[in-house]
Amino acid sequence: MSSFGRGYSIFASTLADMTWPEVEAAGQANTPLLVPVAVIEQHGPHLPLATDTYGAHLLCTLIREHMDQRRTRVLIAPPFYYGLNSTTGMFPGSLVIKPETMAALLTEVLGNLASWGFRRQFIVNHHGDPEHNRVIVESILALRKQGIETTYLLGGMIQTFVDAAYQSTFKKPLPLQSEAVIRAGESERTREARLRLTRSRGPDVHAGERETSLILRWYPESVPAHVQLREIRPVPETLREFQEAEATGRWRELSPWGHIGDPAVASVENGELYELEAADMAAALHAYLAKSG
Ligand SMILES: [Zn+2]
Numbered sequence: 001m002s003s004f005g006r007g008y009s010i011f012a013s014t015l016a017d018m019t020w021p022e023v024e025a026a027g028q029a030n031t032p033l034l035v036p037v038a039v040i041e042q043h044g045p046h047l048p049l050a051t052d053t054y055g056a057h058l059l060c061t062l063i064r065e066h067m068d069q070r071r072t073r074v075l076i077a078p079p080f081y082y083g084l085n086s087t088t089g090m091f092p093g094s095l096v097i098k099p100e101t102m103a104a105l106l107t108e109v110l111g112n113l114a115s116w117g118f119r120r121q122f123i124v125n126h127h128g129d130p131e132h133n134r135v136i137v138e139s140i141l142a143l144r145k146q147g148i149e150t151t152y153l154l155g156g157m158i159q160t161f162v163d164a165a166y167q168s169t170f171k172k173p174l175p176l177q178s179e180a181v182i183r184a185g186e187s188e189r190t191r192e193a194r195l196r197l198t199r200s201r202g203p204d205v206h207a208g209e210r211e212t213s214l215i216l217r218w219y220p221e222s223v224p225a226h227v228q229l230r231e232i233r234p235v236p237e238t239l240r241e242f243q244e245a246e247a248t249g250r251w252r253e254l255s256p257w258g259h260i261g262d263p264a265v266a267s268v269e270n271g272e273l274y275e276l277e278a279a280d281m282a283a284a285l286h287a288y289l290a291k292s293g
Pocket residue numbers: 043051052126127206207211
């Protein structure tokens with residue numbers, strides 16, 4: 001059996017790898033549940049379509065380890081990857097799903113989990129698309145109306161791209177009241193690691209330095225053997241060029257390969273940012289749970 005087959009299950013450490021009696025018992029205990037949310041989306045010629053799904057699953061498994069160390073049990077839902085690609089849908093590989101379809105599926109899945117007893121749900125998302133985030137927010141609000149405590153758990157690195165995309169499209173911040181969102185603070189080490197991602201010459205938006213480092217550090221075998229990372233050219237020069245192309249649906253004209261950033265400067269060391277981000281998120285979640293009892 002190849003290590004690919006053993007190492008890459010997005011069900012690893014999730015409810016999907018448990019039996020129903022175990023799930024029933026965990027639900028009856030109202031165990032807090034992390035919910036990885038992402039997409040299947042083109043990520044350039046060098047990264048797999050599941051990059052965001054791996055990112056969300058990885059964060060959840062790392063957060064869970066930190067919570068174990070704090071003697072607080074949390075579980076992880078099977079990853080939800082039918083999110084929205086409103087900006088890269090012109091590429092094969094980016095699943096195009098209607099917002100109402102995603103909203104219906106996400107709220108039904110989370111409603112199901114709540115009916116098993118998991119009524120404290122924490123969404124860990126790894127995709128900046130503004131429409132995708134609009135649906136996450138609406139789903140959280142709909143679930144909260146049903147009395148389910150669904151909360152958006154945002155780490156510092158994720159906040160930088162989720163907030164920027166939402167603000168630039170909708171001209172306002174994420175419309176979530178404070179009880180529906182946990183904004184994890186950034187430790188000094190995390191901030192340094194995030195700012196170290198500055199070797200890129202242009203903006204690092206999609207399949208660039210950060211995401212390529214994520215895959216190099218955690219899922220190296222998913223990079224195709226024929227790809228020469230160092231030969232991929234950075235696209236574009238300025239953030240403004242990207243924003244104009246995105247707003248007019250001309251992403252593919254701007255970047256025929258699909259990346260917005262500089263994959264060639266990615267490194268295994270930069271992938272450590274995810275470990276630090278998860279530690280911050282676990283600390284914030286732990287404090288939240290301690291307060292809410
Ligand atoms: Zn991505």
